[in-house]
Amino acid sequence: MLTAPQLIDHLQILLTRKTFSFAHYITISSPYVAPDKASLWDLAVSQAAEDxxxxxxxxxxxxxxxxxxxxxxxxxxxxxxNYLSISYMMKELLRRRLNEVAETEKSLPLCDGYPAARECVLKIWEIEKLQIEQIKQAVAAAMPPPEIVPEPSAKDPANNAAE
Structure with missing residues (x-):
């Protein structure tokens, strides 16, 4: 079990990560937000507030x-x-959130013996997992996969109609 000062040192790292979160950075970095991507911006703002x-x-x-x-x-x-598209920024936020959730999970055993600390870190971990799912869903909805149109075949009679 960690001493209180040791736990505090570890919590300072979590504090830094949440104080200067990438979601917050998105809100101040002037990303390009096309009208059809406004939902991604709204999600970044919401997650910055949660952080x-x-x-x-x-x-x-x-x-x-x-x-x-x-x-x-x-x-x-x-x-x-700075000045990148919100689509790119949200993909980067997802990458960072995946790393964060792993780091927060590693923090849970360090809170043994400190129920309030465990409760706080557990809540943050659960929120981070939810944020990952929110980002995945929002990105999928805002950026549907491209439609793949097959090239016309030379053997297709419709392509030879002009001959």
């Missing part, structure tokens, strides 16, 4: 354990994603 609420919950948890919430720094690599 903000999670950050607040983790911050309160850290304080309840005697720590001071200290989110780290913004991931500078995401700055390369």
């Amino acid at each position: 903000h609420e999670a950050a607040l919950a983790v911050g309160r948890l850290i304080m309840s354990l005697g720590g001071v919430p200290q989110p780290g720094i913004f991931d500078e690599l995401v700055a390369d994603t």
Whole structure:
């Protein structure tokens, strides 16, 4: 079992991830949103708000354990994603969410002996799993697979009608 200071150190990482979430970044990066992709934008905004609420919950948890919430720094690599399409950004958000849910799952055993911490991290993990499904559904709905039209066959009599 971790000591409270050790758990706080681990929670600071989760706090940073939620404070500076990629969903939040999407909302400030000026992505191109075509009218038919507005639902993807709405989902990014909604998930950014959920991440903000999670950050607040983790911050309160850290304080309840005697720590001071200290989110780290913004991931500078995401700055390369300004002005891209919302479709691209949501695919990137999905990739990142898949990594996040795995990291959060690894955090659960670290909360053993701290029921409030386990409850908080478990709730975040469950929300992340739901967010993944929301993104998958929204992306599938907003970007249906392309229609594949077969090339005309030379043996098809309809193609030889002009001859």
